[in-house]
Amino acid sequence: MTSVLKILESLEREDGLEVSKLEKSLKLTKKLDRDNLYIAIKALSKLGIVQYINDEKLTVNNELGFIQGRVRCSSKGFCFVVRDDQGEDIYIREANLNNAWHGDSVIVLITKPAVKRRAPEGSIQCILNRYNDTLLAKLDSNKSTGEVKAYPLDDRIPVIIDLENDYDNKKIEQEKDLIYEIKIINYPIAQFNARGTIVRELSINAGIEGDIELLLSKNNISRNIIAPKVAPKKIPLKGREDLTNQPSLLFESWESSNSPSLPALFAQPNEGGTRIWIHSPTVSERINIGGKLDQFLKDRGEVNCLGNNWLDFLSESLRSASQFKINEVNEAISLMIDINSDGNITNWKFTTSIISPVKTITPKHLKAINNRKVTSKSIPIALKPVKDNLEVIYTIIHSSKLINTNNITSIKLDEQIPNLERLSELKKAFPGRDFHGWSKTYDNCDSQSIIDIYIRLSNNILAKHLMGYELPFIYKEHEEIETSSINDLTKSALALDNNINVNIDGNVTISQLINSFESSNQKKILHKLVKHIIPGIHLKLYKVNFYAENDMGDNIQTSNIESPWCCPTLNYWNVFNQFILTSLLNEGKNKPSSRSKVIIELGKKDSWKDINWDVFPSKIQENINTHSNLKLVQNLNEIRKKSKSFRNNIISIAQCREAQRIIGKEVEAIITGVQSYGFFAEIDDLTAEGLVHVSTLGDDWYEYRSRQNLLVGRKYKKTYQLAQKVNVKVLKVDILKNQIDLELVKDEDKESIKTNDISIDIESDNLS
Structure with a gap:
């Protein structure tokens, strides 16, 4: 189609x-x-x-002022088009949706310009591409006609779907825990409903695998993208730097057999500082950009963690060819970094290489190192297999701490994930990933937390290198946090813990604020508040002259910009940036003419300053320009949104399943958020939040005071505020909506429970 x-x-x-x-x-x-x-x-x-x-x-026709964007709807019925050109969102009335659904790519025409605080209004002229070709739905029969119709579970798509399948009404009544995956055959047009067919039945109570299938379908992530029958290209070893004698190490925490492959590391003392090597698996050299295998990777977009398993990003053949194997020769793309004793970068060099990793370092090794006394001469049993590599490991750990201390730009927060087997892989650090706008706090006992430090540093170095050569790349842009939000957070923090040392008269950065929380006994709640105000990050394209043409201005701050490249087993933007880098290293002209004796190493720091000729032949430059387009980045951002939603959902559904086990039981919780309609409380053992609705607080009329983040009873002046501990009962769990309804257990309820217990004891004594 x-x-x-x-x-x-x-x-x-x-x-x-x-x-x-x-x-x-x-x-x-x-x-x-x-x-x-x-x-x-x-x-x-x-x-x-x-x-x-x-x-x-x-x-x-570019003369009529048509604007492209994506439809964003809320469950309340409000719809906007988020513009592809990053302009102001356009409000769309229901009558002007023209059968567009949430997520669809559309062309819109502005009908009313923006006035003061009102957004511009528009009308959707054409649907460019449908976001949903399948969706989850409930079935119900029309009482007047008896026809069975499908109603999407996503309340942002309030439509009716006519079904082509013949379906028994009695089965709908009997199988109430079933939902259905519907394939859309015809989308709605004029007065006609959408038409679809039932692909499969999904049970709400089909165990962990059933939950995963539900969430994959809910987030429009397919397991069934078939890899093309194209073998990965073989990489010639000629011209690659031989680093096989270097005892490089793999740092891995993931334990699943199909977990992604990560870079290898090596470090050694160098002129009073440290020389570090990051070796990345090479994927870009094994595919043809624009070919079938490349398109497969674009469609996949990103690896997804299923909790204790993985939905792979690479094809099986590409994965096998690029994965690092211990004590075998592996092709790699390597970055050498020199840092001084203060942790500052003094030099770097990119090169294509061959390596031979010697050991895999796991959290078990790092915990043994962490528990080992500095003066101890004996080697613990856990470290015996890596005793010959201890000096390298210590150097890598020391340098990572130094780099982490110097890096004040990235936001690091604690992440509370339930200690459940079904979420075992999610509990480990995911190197380089921070689509929430923050990453996990550094943990020197987690192998991947250590490697994360080097990956982010490498990403920053590549951005500087490619900007020097004026080459395009995809980078991560952190949206700015509003000053008013930081001020409100500061006030909330001081209300929770007046021992926090914050200069409320000066300009406080979010990093300074987070550092001030470290010694607070309310750190967990404060970190939750920080997460609420961080707007997140999105991918953008850096391209010379692109900003000038779009009148956006080139305001990129190179001090903390990240251009991901060294984890091509994780997502496509790493592959794309690696393609730009390998094109420079393999295809770039390192001298002005074939007769010239002057040769420039294109991978070295500041090498671009010595170049006064075109680095690429015209055909290669044209190929790079063709594939460096805004549409690619927009599609990748959509994939990231799906991945983010899926990850949040898989944690939430695990928490909801655990909450189902304690329905009706009294548990301890802590208030983590207060709103006019009630307060959210986190159940201690689950780290899962539920809502205590204000309507269940029947002992008084409660008012919401936003500045103090609390609810106050008008009659008895009882308050409910952040960080307050309460006893609650789980009333209801909605698996499909990931919602937990709680009820406050009041003091009088406890007394009645005690009285009932006594009466039961008395009755049992009489019976005996």
């Missing part, structure tokens, strides 16, 4: 494209598909989205 988006992407050229060539570009061979293309062209022409040049060639 061809989307309007694919049609417009094929037409994005000044000289236009003939319809016959458009058919070839879209690979349309069937008459029905070609007829549908003509219908689409006719409709797009009437809307003014495309136009003919000289009655022969089609091109996109």
